Amino acid sequence: MAIERKPIRRGGIRTAGYDRSARVLEIEFDNGNVTQYSGVGEEIARRFLASSSPGSYFKDNIDEEFSARRVK
Incomplete structure (x- = not known):
């Protein structure tokens, strides 16, 4: 599955x-x-992608809440 990623460059x-x-x-x-x-x-994805503090949003709402699979 190829997901198009956009630059965040913060957090x-x-x-x-x-x-x-x-x-x-x-x-x-x-x-x-x-x-x-x-x-x-x-x-949740929309709020993360639009967040002015994506690192904090990730830690608070995504990191340990969803199953993760490292692909690279």
């Missing part, structure tokens, strides 16, 4: 993208790791 996050039909949020971190989080609702 330790380089890029991120969301696949609405699969409910998967894909995040590329500054260290080069790419992780997919499954079961993420559209509203």
